[in-house]
Amino acid sequence: MAEQPSNPHDAFARHILGRTVNAASELRAVLPEHIVQRANWNTLRLLPGSYVSPQLRSRYSDLPFSVELDGDDAIIYVLIEHQSSSDHLMPLRLMEYMVNIWTRYVDAYPKTRTLPIVVPVVIHASPRGHRWAAPTELSQLFAASVPLLDSLGDVVPRMRFILDDMASVDLAELQKRPLTPAVRVMLFLQRHASGRTDLGITMMPLVPDLSAMAESPDGDRDLQAVVTYIMTVGETDPSDFDPLIERLEPRAKEVIVTTGEMLRAEGEAKGEANLLIRLLGRKFGELSESTIRQVRAASPGELHRWADQILTASTIEDTLA
Known part of the structure; x- marks a missing residue:
């Protein structure tokens, strides 16, 4: 069974690059030309599963393609x-994953x-703009x-990975790449969105x-993923997006505004639910898991009613009636 994304960076990257048309556009842009020419891109398929341990999911996402x-x-x-810093032992980490791929294949x-053959590719999306400063072989x-090393020749493994260092690629260069709109937006946001107040x-x-994304078959879902990612990792005031939204085509504008x-x-509902859970706990003591689930699943109207009722109710049952 495929692992579920455990953080917003992972979820966003998988959503976009998990579709082969998007992955192919990125891979064709970063792989050496002799590999690009030898590949039959019509056969590109995302394979199930992940080779990154759950403990490292906040730092890495992986997508194996056949x-x-x-x-x-x-x-x-x-x-x-x-992560912001370069992983000095990345070649060793990749070798471990490659061996795991072969082991699973056997x-x-x-x-x-x-x-x-396994061709390793690393996309480095440092949110602080730190360029890659670690071995690639x-x-x-x-x-x-x-x-x-030269005298030993091929007696020792040299395995080199292909590096796409987003900190070394400005937006102008990114716009020159023959990428799908969704990949261009995703790569830009993976590099720039975290903690930014000026998005x-x-x-x-x-x-x-963004306007072109709305016209694609998966446009609504992709734009929803963009807004979700920005609101999760960014710190830009929603009103600061108004000038940008006004320049979008009608469909893109509608999806982005509605999703936001x-x-x-x-x-807001999550915040109200958490507050009510705290108040219930302080008034009635430790809450059962079923009560917590009931509050978290409540509608805004129910939360408002229960918040009023907690002032006079003598039991949890009366509060949540």
Whole structure:
């Protein structure tokens, strides 16, 4: 069973790159041309599962894709790093994941005598804009001089991964890439959204992409994901988005405004539910799990009524009647 996203960065990346048309546009932009030319992009498929441990989900997202390279089955393993600093041991981490991929492959095909090629790709989306400053090749981790490594040749593994360092790519360069609008917006936000108070301004050049997203088959869901991500990790006042929203095409404007209003209402209801749970606990003592679930699932009208009733009720049952 596929692992469920455990943080907003993971959820947003998976939502966008989990569709092959989006993943292909990013991979074609970052992979070396000789790999791009050998790949049959019509065969690109997202594979189920994740190789990142639950403890590291706040730092990494991974998406393994199958694809044919010169007619042979291969895997492109995409790892997205969300932390600000570079992982010095990233080549070792990737090697571990690649071995796990091969092990899982052998378990699935116990009679196989061959293994699929695995092409590792790392997307570094530092929210603080720190450029990648760590090894990109396994051999760079070895405690050995360059002459010694050269003399050993292919006796020691050198495994190099493809790095797409978002901190080294400004918006103008990102706009030159032949990406789908959804991927361009996702990459920009993964790099810039966290903690920003000026997204209404910095996102202005993305108005054409946001409008184009609304016209795609998954446009509504993609725009909802954009708004959800911004409201979860960003700190821009909602009113500061008004000039940007006014420049959008009608469909994009409608989806973004409606989603924003819905999320704000959900946030207010969650806050009211948490407050009522605290008041119930202080008045009646420790609450049962069923009572907490009942309050969290309540409608805004029920929460308002119960908040009034707690002032005079003598039992929890009377309060939640």
